[in-house]
């Protein structure tokens with residue numbers, strides 16, 4: 169029965185207008201760039217049937233509105249407007265999964281990537297020479313001259329770390345410009361992290377050498393309009409991703425970030441305790457309680473900014489989230505002490521019991537925070 173709707177050899181996919189390639193463009197505040205990119209894609213592809221999927225995280229500048237207007241004039245343009253979510257990697261994943269074309273590319277909206285390389289990248293996939301083609305700044309013929317010194321240094325360092333720790337072989341795993349066979353992507357997708365910026369690195373690390381990859385040189389240009397969304401948090405995202413991949417995804421990126429925040433909480437707690445008890449002469453019990461309270465508050469703020477930045481609570485939701493977070497952590501403390509006691513009962517080694525209790529506390533807080541405080545809307 170299905171045969172009837174399948175484009176057989178007598179009705180090639182071109183004839184019924186099916187796209188051969190999906191170009192996925194993540195956007196956040198790119199209103200002034202999207203039309204220009206669209207025009208350039210049209211020029212680049214000529215008769216090759218393609219579609220372009222913009223994935224916009226409900227940009228305050230209403231980029232999605234501009235995309236919708238384009239889409240009303242050209243069926244090759246599609247727009248996914250995501251609400252209550254943020255993140256470059258997640259946007260790319262959703263865009264690729266929304267397509268059914270055999271090949272998918274990811275390209276930035278700001279024209280820093282060179283779209284004229286796309287046909288070459290496509291032919292490398294079509295000929296079977298590659299399953300993944302990466303636009304590379306760091307092979308002969310490529311460059312990133314538009315980078316300032318600091319950005320160039322950070323990029324080189326991250327690339328080196330990725331190569332050494334994850335055994336990544338290619339020259340530019342940090343690139344945000346690539347094309348992949350969609351069926352291969354679909355296999356890897358469930359293991360990819362929706363958080364962070366490093367979607368390509370994640371794909372390569374997750375494939376563990378099982379993805380035939382070819383690099384194509386290009387020159388990383390300057391942004392047309394607007395500004396970069398990369399901030400200092402990106403470095404932490406990157407480290408978290410490396411750790412997650414090193415543990416074969418046993419530990420998720422989010423859990424690692426949550427754990428890192430928890431560690432800072434310990435320092436905040438002890439500092440508060442010291443100031444209150446040693447300097448201000450507050451009795452120990454009160455000082456300890458105050459320490460826990462301040463640490464929970466700072467943990468909440470940091471988690472909202474870092475661990476759950478893609479689902480960041482804003483406005484009144486912050487207060488509600490904070491109160492829920494206090495509740496979750498208070499119960500977590502009981503779990504912590506309970507486990508520590510029972511371990512100590514079996515094996516009276518103080519640090520082992522303490523560690524087991526602390527671990528239980530973190531796991532509990534993490535699981536419950538995800539369920540109640542930063543639950544997916």
Ligand code: GDD
Pocket residue numbers: 193194195196197198223224225254255256259275276277278280323342343344345365366395396397398
């Ligand atoms: N949907 C969505 N959500 N899109 C986003 C988000 C987000 O949270 N953050 C950024 N984008 C979009 C931007 O609108 C742009 O189209 C693209 O992702 C790249 O973001 P930029 O802010 O321009 O990043 P960059 O130029 O500093 O970094 C680029 O180059 C790096 C290589 O050095 C990106 O391609 C990085 O992924 C890449 O590593």
Ligand code: MN
Pocket residue numbers: 276278280391396
């Ligand atoms: Mn950019």
